[in-house]
Amino acid sequence: MRVLRRRELPPLLRAIHDPPARLYLRGNGDVTLLAEPAVAIVGARACSPYGAQVARMLGRELAGADVVVVSGLARGIDGEAHRGALETEGHTVAVLGCGIDRDYPAAHTMLARSIGERSLIVSEYEAGVEPAPWRFPARNRIIAGLCAVTVVVEARERSGALITADFALEEGREVFVVPGEITSTLSAGTNALLRLGATPLTAAADVLESFGIQSPPNRTVEGNPLLDLLPATADELVQKTGLGVGEVMAALAELDVAGLASEGDGIYRRLA
Amino acid sequence: MLARAVTFALVGLEPRRVEVEAHLQGGTPSLTIVGLADRACQEARQRVRSGILSAELEFPGGHVTVNLAPAELKKEGSGFDLPIALALLAASHQLPRDRLAEHASCGELALDGRLRRVGGVLAVAEGARRAELERIICPYEACAEAALAGVEPIGMRHLADAVAYLRGELEPPEYVVGNGKPRRRPLDLADVRGQERGRRALELAAAGRHNLLLGGPPGTGKTMLARRLPGILPPLEEEQALEVTRIHSVAGLVDPDHPLIGYAPFRAPHHSASTAAIVGGGPRLRPGEASLAHRGVLLLDELAEFQRPALEALRQPLEDGELVVARAAGSVRFPARFQLVGTMNLCPCGARGDPGAQCSCSAQRLARYRDKLSRALLDRFDLVVTIPRARALELQGGPGERSDPVRSRVVAARLRLEETAPKRTSAADELLTRAVERLPLSGRGRAKVAGVSRTIAALAGSDAVLPEHVAEALAYRAPSELATP
Numbered sequence: 077m078r079v080l081r082r083r084e085l086p087p088l089l090r091a092i093h094d095p096p097a098r099l100y101l102r103g104n105g106d107v108t109l110l111a112e113p114a115v116a117i118v119g120a121r122a123c124s125p126y127g128a129q130v131a132r133m134l135g136r137e138l139a140g141a142d143v144v145v146v147s148g149l150a151r152g153i154d155g156e157a158h159r160g161a162l163e164t165e166g167h168t169v170a171v172l173g174c175g176i177d178r179d180y181p182a183a184h185t186m187l188a189r190s191i192g193e194r195s196l197i198v199s200e201y202e203a204g205v206e207p208a209p210w211r212f213p214a215r216n217r218i219i220a221g222l223c224a225v226t227v228v229v230e231a232r233e234r235s236g237a238l239i240t241a242d243f244a245l246e247e248g249r250e251v252f253v254v255p256g257e258i259t260s261t262l263s264a265g266t267n268a269l270l271r272l273g274a275t276p277l278t279a280a281a282d283v284l285e286s287f288g289i290q291s292p293p294n295r296t297v298e299g300n301p302l303l304d305l306l307p308a309t310a311d312e313l314v315q316k317t318g319l320g321v322g323e324v325m326a327a328l329a330e331l332d333v334a335g336l337a338s339e340g341d342g343i344y345r346r347l348a
Numbered sequence: 349m350l351a352r353a354v355t356f357a358l359v360g361l362e363p364r365r366v367e368v369e370a371h372l373q374g375g376t377p378s379l380t381i382v383g384l385a386d387r388a389c390q391e392a393r394q395r396v397r398s399g400i401l402s403a404e405l406e407f408p409g410g411h412v413t414v415n416l417a418p419a420e421l422k423k424e425g426s427g428f429d430l431p432i433a434l435a436l437l438a439a440s441h442q443l444p445r446d447r448l449a450e451h452a453s454c455g456e457l458a459l460d461g462r463l464r465r466v467g468g469v470l471a472v473a474e475g476a477r478r479a480e481l482e483r484i485i486c487p488y489e490a491c492a493e494a495a496l497a498g499v500e501p502i503g504m505r506h507l508a509d510a511v512a513y514l515r516g517e518l519e520p521p522e523y524v525v526g527n528g529k530p531r532r533r534p535l536d537l538a539d540v541r542g543q544e545r546g547r548r549a550l551e552l553a554a555a556g557r558h559n560l561l562l563g564g565p566p567g568t569g570k571t572m573l574a575r576r577l578p579g580i581l582p583p584l585e586e587e588q589a590l591e592v593t594r595i596h597s598v599a600g601l602v603d604p605d606h607p608l609i610g611y612a613p614f615r616a617p618h619h620s621a622s623t624a625a626i627v628g629g630g631p632r633l634r635p636g637e638a639s640l641a642h643r644g645v646l647l648l649d650e651l652a653e654f655q656r657p658a659l660e661a662l663r664q665p666l667e668d669g670e671l672v673v674a675r676a677a678g679s680v681r682f683p684a685r686f687q688l689v690g691t692m693n694l695c696p697c698g699a700r701g702d703p704g705a706q707c708s709c710s711a712q713r714l715a716r717y718r719d720k721l722s723r724a725l726l727d728r729f730d731l732v733v734t735i736p737r738a739r740a741l742e743l744q745g746g747p748g749e750r751s752d753p754v755r756s757r758v759v760a761a762r763l764r765l766e767e768t769a770p771k772r773t774s775a776a777d778e779l780l781t782r783a784v785e786r787l788p789l790s791g792r793g794r795a796k797v798a799g800v801s802r803t804i805a806a807l808a809g810s811d812a813v814l815p816e817h818v819a820e821a822l823a824y825r826a827p828s829e830l831a832t833p
Contacts, residue, residue, distance in 0.1 A: 121711040310545040326819035341701035342736030
């Protein structure tokens with residue numbers, strides 16, 4: 077475990093109006109990781125399968141383009157963003173709202189271990205501090221503070237993710253928002269941000285552009301006609317294509333293995 | 349004056365020889381039963397007395413002792429009524445003792461002397477065959493069941509008839525043996541419209557004996573599909589049918605006219621079922637639902653609503669194909685090689701997976717719900733399929749394929765799997781390796797995908813497992829949202 081004093085903090089975090097007095101670090105990642113271009117991906121814990129897929133895709137594509145993915149190790153969007161980043165060679169940083177020695181939530185112990193093996197887990201709280209509701213907004217200011225860009229994937233009306241976005245806006249950082257269905261309460265918070273003038277995010281390339289990074293060319297889809305029919309259930313694809321159910325399932329699984337589509341609650345969606 | 353009748357007590361499903369000895373002495377008229385008889389068995393005193401008197405036979409005067417030997421074996425139930433009555437009558441010279449010794453007997457006595465059916469007649473008859481007794485005196489309704497064991501059943505309706513038979517004054521009546529077919533037609537797959545993916549999963553489950561988990565919002569047809577699995581399973585082989593019938597007989601569930609269960613049984617216990625009800629046990633060591641589903645299907649509808657201990661108890665039979673119920677006096681084995689089918693909603697409120705509804709579950713509530721299924725149990729499901737809400741256009745279609753052709757394909761695939769299990773081509777191997785690298789797939793997950801892909805190849809009539817078979821198998825693995833809360 078290492079400790080950064082206030083003057084040792086990375087420049088972006090030191091620049092916020094109440095930087096933490098200390099920042100505790102654990103994991104095998106280098107301290108300089110915190111000074112690299114970073115994006116925060118935050119959102120609801122009880123997210124939809126759509127939100128989970130978007131968070132994972134963003135985590136993967138941004139980390140794959142050497143942007144550090146920062147999030148809060150929470151269930152839902154946070155966890156998916158970390159997992160997406162871990163699927164690449166890139167880095168991801170988890171900011172805790174409890175003591176540096178704890179993995180919270182406990183369900184993400186393995187995830188925390190994977191992050192620590194390669195990158196960093198940070199917290200402003202010393203070992204032994206319990207997680208508490210009022211520590212999470214404080215944690216969110218560090219997430220926003222570490223990053224030049226914050227992406228909100230899904231958020232209800234009074235979501236903690238909105239607090240992160242507020243911190244980012246106060247510090248003059250860029251905020252991207254993933255548009256959601258107007259009928260879903262999971263989009264109420266994000267769509268409200270969009271109405272206030274946040275930039276809608278339509279692809280990972282939007283974020284990369286703001287860092288001045290050329291996005292890698294889109295992977296070519298090997299003429300798989302199913303991809304154009306997504307999102308759809310397997311049964312809908314059987315009906316639309318006239319193929320056998322076995323063939324459709326095989327084709328969908330191949331898209332899944334190739335990282336081009338994935339299933340959530342029975343509905344297949346494009347990932348690229 | 350001493351006489352003996354032979355019957356069999358059941359320890360689990362195993363018959364153990366019991367000699368019923370009746371001894372007459374002078375003195376105050378009374379009847380004592382010794383030899384670890386349970387309450388139902390002790391009450392035989394009253395039934396035997398009334399039965400003998402109703403049959404217009406003489407109840408011996410003086411003190412009567414009935415001993416059920418061996419004394420250390422627990423005797424349960426009312427099946428000892430008939431042997432006790434016969435031993436008493438033989439001891440008082442009302443029927444020939446040597447002739448009684450050539451017969452096994454079992455059955456409950458009514459107060460008017462009629463014979464009533466009891467559970468486990470098949471197992472008792474099997475005990476008789478093993479003890480080289482060729483005939484068993486039993487209630488008439490149990491004839492067909494006893495005949496399955498290969499002994500000659502002497503089916504009697506009344507105690508007086510049984511006595512007349514033993515005296516050589518009456519020939520045993522004729523009886524009919526059933527054909528082993530279910531009395532009711534199983535539910536047909538033609539009732540299911542659309543649901544191509546679910547139907548496919550069901551066919552794969554039947555062909556490969558895979559455990560199947562169906563998820564999805566309420567009302568999408570998960571249970572309807574699951575209930576149609578028995579209809580596409582092949583009939584049981586003779587030995588298996590006997591095994592299944594023995595278990596159902598002990599539980600008192602066989603149909604007197606068609607005792608042989610020649611088809612895959614189907615059990616669907618309610619989610620309030622206790623652990624003992626599912627795995628078996630209780631004071632009388634009865635087979636549970638898991639054993640009653642032996643060689644058939646155990647459907648756990650609303651899987652996540654079951655008590656967790658009951659679910660965890662299923663892990664042993666899923667692994668070993670049998671249940672060992674341990675008691676202080678020793679342990680009993682019940683075969684339980686069943687196919688597990690589970691259905692569950694994707695979240696406690698049920699809205700997940702339904703495009704027209706909004707899930708209102710908190711993250712903690714959702715996590716708690718999914719925690720009901722331990723990793724270990726989830727790992728036992730080879731096929732995990734989410735059934736999303738069908739859109740109107742699917743339901744407009746005509747009826748689906750009937751069960752009969754599906755069953756023929758299942759039978760053909762099973763034959764193929766038994767003869768030469770298809771092997772993976774190198775291209776298929778390569779895809780599987782890529783999938784393990786790319787997807788969250790454990791070692792056990794890989795083995796399951798390999799197994800399912802063999803079934804897919806066999807159903808396709810292919811001699812080798814091709815990449816498309818592996819690919820399809822990958823589509824039935826547990827989705828990540830169930831794997832990681």
